[in-house]
Amino acid sequence: MIVYDRLWNTMTQKGVTQYRLVVNGISHSTLARLKKNQTVNTDTLNKLCSILNCDIEEIVEYRAE
DSSP states (O other), rough: OOOOOHHHHHHHTTTTOOOHHHHTOOOOHHHHHHHHHOOHHHHHHHHHHHTOOGGGGTTTTEEEO
């Protein structure tokens, strides 16, 4: 299972708000999907890495179910 707990930690560390993500093209519905650990496309992950200036490992984690 892919989880996005690291995303929220990285956002806190870098002082990035959800509003900033929305302004930079991440939709409210995508944020809701991320909060529920639901699937998002790789374009979204790429955008998040760009906005946060981070590596993918800083926003996603795989956990065996």
